[in-house]
Amino acid sequence: MTTRTPLMAGNWKMNLNHLEAIAHVQKLAFALADKDYDAVEVAVLPPFTDLRSVQTLVDGDKLKIKYGAQDVSAQDSGAYTGEISGPMLAKLKCTYVVIGHSERRQYHNETDELVNAKVKAAFKHGLTPILCIGEELHVREAGDHVTHTLTQLEGGLKDLPAEQAESIVIAYEPVWAIGTGKVCGSEDAQEVCAAIRGKIAELYSQDVADKVRIQYGGSVKSGNVAEIMAKPDIDGALVGGASLDADEFVKIVRFRDQ
Numbered sequence: 001m002t003t004r005t006p007l008m009a010g011n012w013k014m015n016l017n018h019l020e021a022i023a024h025v026q027k028l029a030f031a032l033a034d035k036d037y038d039a040v041e042v043a044v045l046p047p048f049t050d051l052r053s054v055q056t057l058v059d060g061d062k063l064k065i066k067y068g069a070q071d072v073s074a075q076d077s078g079a080y081t082g083e084i085s086g087p088m089l090a091k092l093k094c095t096y097v098v099i100g101h102s103e104r105r106q107y108h109n110e111t112d113e114l115v116n117a118k119v120k121a122a123f124k125h126g127l128t129p130i131l132c133i134g135e136e137l138h139v140r141e142a143g144d145h146v147t148h149t150l151t152q153l154e155g156g157l158k159d160l161p162a163e164q165a166e167s168i169v170i171a172y173e174p175v176w177a178i179g180t181g182k183v184c185g186s187e188d189a190q191e192v193c194a195a196i197r198g199k200i201a202e203l204y205s206q207d208v209a210d211k212v213r214i215q216y217g218g219s220v221k222s223g224n225v226a227e228i229m230a231k232p233d234i235d236g237a238l239v240g241g242a243s244l245d246a247d248e249f250v251k252i253v254r255f256r257d258q
């Protein structure tokens with residue numbers, strides 16, 4: 001049986017400037033101990049403007065916390081005003097990059113095709129994508145949440161070789177549970193996460209599917225994380241609002257104590 005190390009990642013979204021980022025990561029570093037890092041991989045996903053400061057802190061203090069970006073361009077360089085490239089993030093030693101978050105799909109019209117190009121760009125430059133998929137409320141109400149989410153999964157993974165697919169992180173984030181306080185029931189989250197793993201097994205192999213980490217995201221807090229993490233196909237959480245409170249995020253990392 002493959003053992004997957006849980007990944008707890010804080011998606012700060014458009015919050016915390018670079019000075020606040022330093023203070024926040026220092027708080028996390030002070031609170032987290034080796035035993036936490038032995039049990040769980042911990043990552044922060046700050047805005048682009050914070051990454052250099054976070055890198056300097058992590059390098060300088062030899063912190064075990066990982067970090068990454070919230071998006072990446074599908075292009076390597078050139079006349080793409082406002083975009084940030086994979087080589088730039090690699091130079092900042094980012095481990096992860098969030099791709100296809102529902103807020104980018106919704107407000108920036110990102111399609112599965114673009115998301116797929118960004119996933120490939122991430123791997124090309126040694127970054128691990130956290131590929132976000134999940135349905136809107138009307139899709140769940142129509143009972144189409146599994147089909148919808150698996151279509152996004154297939155679109156995001158299109159033509160990706162197994163060697164890359166096995167190290168990707170998938171974040172199942174039902175859009176209606178993001179920032180709303182409405183957490184998806186753990187059984188409902190497990191249903192979709194199991195379907196995601198099943199689809200990866202079908203597209204690649206059971207071995208690849210067993211290696212891929214699948215996170216749940218949407219109103220995760222210290223009070224509900226343990227129940228979510230108890231599900232067999234959920235290997236971590238992508239935490240928005242609650243990751244902005246260092247004490248709360250540390251409690252989420254220590255989900256086994258909750």
Ligand SMILES: O=C(CO)COP(=O)(O)O
Pocket residue numbers: 011101173177178179180181217218219220238239240241242
């Ligand atoms: O979108 C999310 C993480 O990427 C979830 O956000 P919340 O935890 O604020 O609901």
